[in-house]
Amino acid sequence: MSVLLVSLAVFVHCVYLMSIFDMYFRSPVVHGMTPHAVPLEPPARRLVVISADGVRADKFFGLDSNGDTSTPFLRRVLQTRGTWGVSHTRVPTETRPCHVALLAGFYEDVSAVTKGWKENPVDFDSILNESRRAWCWGSPEVLPIFNPRDSTGLPHVTNFMYPYEFNDFAHADASILDSWVFDRVDEFFRRASEDDELRKELHQDRIVLFLHLLGTDTTGHVYKPFSDMYLSNIRKTDHGIERTVKIIEEFYQDNQTAYIVTSDHGMTDWGSHGAGEKHETLTPLVAWGSGISEPEAEDTGRQTLSERTLDSWGLKGRKDVSQADLVPLMATLIGIPIPMNSIGVLPLAYINSSEEFKAHSMVTNARQMLEQFSVKEHRVKASTLELLYRPYELLRPSKRMLAVRQIDDAIRLGEYKEAVHKAYQLIRTASEGLRYYEKYDRFFVGSTVVLGFFGWILCIAVQVLKNHPDNVFHSNLQSKSSPNSLITYTSSSAAVMIILLLVYLSSPITYYLYSLLPLVFWSYVLKHRSLLVLVVSQVQWRQQHFELALTSVVTVAMVEILVFSFFWRSLLFIGCAILTVWPMTMPSVYTGKGLHVVVGWMFSCLVVGVFPLFRLPGPEHSIWLMLTGGIMSLLLACYCLSRRELGLFNQQRVLSSSERKQSLALVALQLILTILSIYIAIDTTVSRNRKLRVSVVSQTLSWIILGLSFFLPGLGSKLVLQRLLHVALAFLPSYILLALDYETIFYITLCILLYFWLEIERLVAEHDVMPLKLLRFGCGISKAGSNGDEEAEQRHMTLSDTRIAVFFLFFILTAFFGTGNIASVNTFNPSSIHCFVSVFSPFVMGGLLLWKIGIPFILVCATLSSVQLALRIPLRQLFLAILLISDVMALHFFFMVQDYGSWMQIGMSIGHYVIMMTMTVSILLVFSLAQLLTGSVRLFEMPTLKKLL
Secondary structure: OHHHHHHHHHHHHHHHHHHHHHHHOOOOOOOOOOOOOOOOOOOOOEEEEEEEOOOOHHHHHOEOOOOOEOOHHHHHHHHHOEEEEEEEOOOOOOHHHHHHHHHHOOOOOHHHHHHOOOOOOOOOOOHHHHOOEEEEEEOOOOHHHHOOOOOOOOOOEEEEEOOHHHOEOOOOOOOHHHHHHHHHHHHHHHHHHHOHHHHHHHOOOOEEEEEEEOHHHHHHHHHOOOOHHHHHHHHHHHHHHHHHHHHHHHHHOOOOEEEEEEOOOOOOOOOOOOOOOHHHHEEEEEEEEOOEOOOOOOOOOOOOOOHHHHHHHOOOOEOOEEHHHHHHHHHHHHOOOOOOOOOOOOOHHHEOOOHHHHHHHHHHHHHHHHHHHHHHHHHHHHOOOOOOOOOOHHHOHHHHHHHHHHHHHHHHOOOHHHHHHHHHHHHHHHHHHHHHHHOOOHHHHHHHHHHHHHHHHHHHHHHHHHOOOOHHHHHHHHHHOOOOHHHHHHHHHHHHHHHHHHHHOOOOHHHHHHHHHHHHHHHHHHHOHHHHHHHHHHHHHOOOHHHHHHHHHHHHHHHHHHHHOOOOOOHHHHHHHHHHHHHHHOHHHOOOOHHHHHHHHHHHHHHHHHHHHOOOOOOOOOHHHHHHHHHHHHHHHHHHHHOHHHOOOOOOOOOOHHHHHHHHHHHHHHHHHHHHHHHHHHHHHHHHHOOOOOOHHHHHHHHHHHHHOOOHHHHOOOEHHHHHHHHHHHHHHHHHHHOOOOHHHHHHHHHHHHHHHHHHHHHHOOOOOOOHHHEEOOOEEOOOOOOOOOOOOOOOOOHHHHHHHHHHHHHHHHHHHOOOOOOOHHHOOHHHHOOOOOEOOHHHHHHHHHHHHHHHHHHHHHHHHHHHHHHOOOHHHHHHHHHHHHHHHHHHHHHHOOOOOOHHHHHHHHHHHHHHHHHHHHHHHHHHHHHHHHOOOOHHHOHHHHHHO
16 A cells, blocks of 8 residues: 555656646647648749847847947848848747747647657648758757658758757857858859759749758857847858848849748847746847838837837837748748648738738638638547537637638629738637637646545545554544445446546547546545544544644645745745744743754744845856855865764764764865865856866866765765765765856755754654764664664654644755746756756756756755654655645646736746646655665665655
């Protein structure tokens, strides 16, 4: 049963984590549609699409203090012969999903994150796929998205990519990536002048030339968007585009080329992207050439930019679009079918053609949207019982036919503006219909998840109560036990019926889990209903209402602070203030040694609580703060070594002679590694500021230091204080290497707070506690000079011990948010990983970020192991209490998920639930590692399963 419980905990959280993707991240890609193209002659024979990765609209269009622009060529173009605006993208503002929206017209399925934004989890249509012939130049991380390098690649699309190693964050000037693209385009057209076959291919109609320029994105990550290097890269990009346009125009000399210059996403001030801040979602757009409208004085942009910003640009005639709207624009310009999964709406303001052509273009867009709607409608109808099926009323078959007929009649009568208006309305209605069917099953999934979640939480509560060694509970339960055969029969019958129904409807496998898990949980709860009733009666009988109410109120208050700290980090300061005044409710602790423990607890709580009030670390490395944190850590380590409790420099027989020598040698090695990491971090920062490459020796040493972090703690003594010191010093060097600003100072203050947490829990304990200086991990309490083979008897968990679970979760989230709002993807500063890697690698970089987040987690979990060992609380019951509270928080976030408002609000609401669910599972894994590092268990003893169960 115990093994089943823990395995079920991981399984349930993974299932309910997946539920959010079934509800909000259903793949928009469907197949089986008929392609639609404008039936008239297109205005252009070829299209040139240039994507300047990571360029912000304000840096692209804005002027500097001298009134100069970073894009002189493109500014002349948009003022004299083109149209411009702001392209609005959506979260996640990452390279892959934004390029999918740019060239395929839909917003990426979240399953692509498991591929590192490179490979295709599903096949989809794109502008390149629909073209007659296409050539692409750029990054090996982007081009294979649309033309894979394997056998599934498109024969009519040719990729020219630089080596993967070119994308080196440590390179002094990332504009060489863009120069490589421009040079290869130049060589390509010079070769075409001499190659008759290539020249013939290039003179076909419906061809696409795609240039992906990664230099600005890389420069922004390293030097930040406000730097001279970033603006210099934009100037070089502008010059390269001017050179490329001149080459193309000289080659064709027919004025039949359309040009679109834009960006996939923007960037925050600290050089990151991924979420929905304004600077990430607003990207520049400039279009000119054959079929593109001339400049106009009237703005038609969205009200997302302030008048002050627009005035600082000094431009008129802005025409904003959604990023996906560019796809029908591209298709219309060269007369190819609109990619079949596109949800873009043709921006007619960019089209310079006859009213008839505009009308046919909008009608084509409408037919393409109706094709998607019809396929999705058919799929939903086929997977729903006829009695329960609810169609989208505004687009029933009869209404669709009537709308199409009215549009055709308007075109036949020459009422082109009326046809455009009706087609636009039909597109909007079809878009709403697509969203209706995409979230058709949301109520079913959401209700089953909520029902299952409540049942799961009650199951945990039952488990906590069943393990309570109160004889009154067990004796009364035996007298009140009742047969449960009816519950078993009813739940089994319901499960069979649900399975047969889901098989008949061809439902996905996850729907089976969402439907059956509530049956399992509630059947278990109902079978133990007498226990829950008995607990209520016992509480009443013992007159524990006040203690229960007080504990519940404080727990709920702390849980609410933890929940809303995901939105406002500063709330953690209030939580720390509550922890500060907590000892004041117990005057008995202000005696003897207790006074300095209470003072230390209060002071450390206030200091740690200040960090969430600070700005986010960065965007630049602060050498002085890094050096200050390093020196503070060395001084604190030396002070700890002098403490008598450690027994390293005194004659107390806490440690044997061999253990003392081994511990001293280990601490000396850890201090040397700390000093080395400080040097590497500062040297890397200086090299980066001087635009020099990071030394290979430094990066190699950084990886060695990171690897040693896992092994060094196991070489020291198992005495609690010594082992906690070794764990803290083991991970300090790698944390210094990943720090940007004040993170190391936070690490030190957190360690101090955790030490006083251990001391104050021993101080306020209602039961006899073990002497801390004699306490060993994995052995209980040890006699002086012994190996600690005697095991202390564990007691049962009391109501007041719930405080420990709440404190643990509070410290976990304080460690999570103490140095930044990590719940937002865009707070990740890529500069923090330069000591380890400089070549772009999403999984390695993400792994290092997770490791930086996880190091404080390990400290908190190791301290929890010490508290549990000192107070002799059963680890299994303590873990269940933590699981119970964290699941209540997760359910709280589930109810806060929304699919309305800004894309930033939507992304954050979903992200918070994902983070909380992931954190709940991660606590088990991190606690396992902490148990292993502290020596509570051995490597091959399945640490968490054996200790928890």
